[in-house]
Amino acid sequence: GENVEQHPSTLSVQEGDSAVIKCTYSDSASNYFPWYKQELGKRPQLIIDIRSNVGEKKDQRIAVTLNKTAKHFSLHITETQPEDSAVYFCAAPPGAGSYQLTFGKGTKLSVIP
Amino acid sequence: DVKVTQSSRYLVKRTGEKVFLECVQDMDHENMFWYRQDPGLGLRLIYFSYDVKMKEKGDIPEGYSVSREKKERFSLILESASTNQTSMYLCASSYGTGEYSNQPQHFGDGTRLSIL
Numbered sequence: 001g002e003n004v005e006q007h008p009s010t011l012s013v014q015e016g017d018s019a020v021i022k023c024t025y026s027d028s029a030s031n032y033f034p035w036y037k038q039e040l041g042k043r044p045q046l047i048i049d050i051r052s053n054v055g056e057k058k059d060q061r062i063a064v065t066l067n068k069t070a071k072h073f074s075l076h077i078t079e080t081q082p083e084d085s086a087v088y089f090c091a092a093p094p095g096a097g098s099y100q101l102t103f104g105k106g107t108k109l110s111v112i113p
Numbered sequence: 114d115v116k117v118t119q120s121s122r123y124l125v126k127r128t129g130e131k132v133f134l135e136c137v138q139d140m141d142h143e144n145m146f147w148y149r150q151d152p153g154l155g156l157r158l159i160y161f162s163y164d165v166k167m168k169e170k171g172d173i174p175e176g177y178s179v180s181r182e183k184k185e186r187f188s189l190i191l192e193s194a195s196t197n198q199t200s201m202y203l204c205a206s207s208y209g210t211g212e213y214s215n216q217p218q219h220f221g222d223g224t225r226l227s228i229l
Contacts, residue, residue: 001172009153032215043203043220044156051215089155093215099144099163099207100171101218105155 002027002094006104013080014112021107023090024072031096033066033073036089038106044089048075080111116140117221119204125227132191134224136204143208145187146171146218147179150201162187194228201225 003026013019025033034049050057050064050073057064061080066073073092077084087108091101120135138145146161148171158171160179168179176198180188187206191198202224209216 006155034217036220043222045220046217049217097215099209100146100158100161102158102172103148103156105153 002030002092002102004090004092004102004104006090006107008107009105010108010110012110012112015080015082017080019075019077019080019084019109019111021075021088021090021109022072023074023092023104024070025092025102026071027092027095028068028071029095030092032093033064034091034101035064035075036091036103037086038089039086047088077109080109082111082113085109085111117204117206117219119202119221119224121224122222123225123227125229126191126194127229128194128196130191130194132194132226132228134189134191134202134204134226136187136189136206136221137185138187138206138219139185140206140208140219141184142206142219143184144206144216144218145181146205146207147177147187147189148203148205149173150203150223156203159189196228199226199228 005024031052036044037047038044063076087106090104116139147159148156162181178190204221205218207216207218
């Protein structure tokens, strides 16, 4: 099955700085890569996703990049704000056309005012 | 907006009891999932279903079963609860079949289950 590794497990940044979270996956046929944000006590919510036919996608302060050759994808948050503090999860399906997602273990991001 | 509703936010049960966790989605999604979330382990898939009465094992199905009698409802069953099943349980649903199966999953608020 798919193996998704996520780093770092914890990340502290000063408000206004950038944050980068990286994930690697094992199945070269995987073609969909979502990122979820989970605030304390709340449900995981999709913040951005990318498909394997593009290398980068941006939504305001959030961007995701995908390197299919190296089998890794990254979440970039610019101009961080205290409300960005949360646990972030990456995920990938075990191959193309799969209903499932395998999640990384999560990154706890703390933005220090 | 997609709504995934889990029947309980908090539940306390005793060892050996049969426990039912219920999940309902209102978007006519084909696919439904049950995960458990434990600190440092992320979200681990227990079971999923891609159609009514269909089910597939996930990564950690031991000690659990599921039921999907109607498209909108997916139940997780702990046949004989044990203390190592104390956890946060999350239900999710997604649209899509076949070549369109890779779609975002929408989560419920979770049920924090304690087994004493």
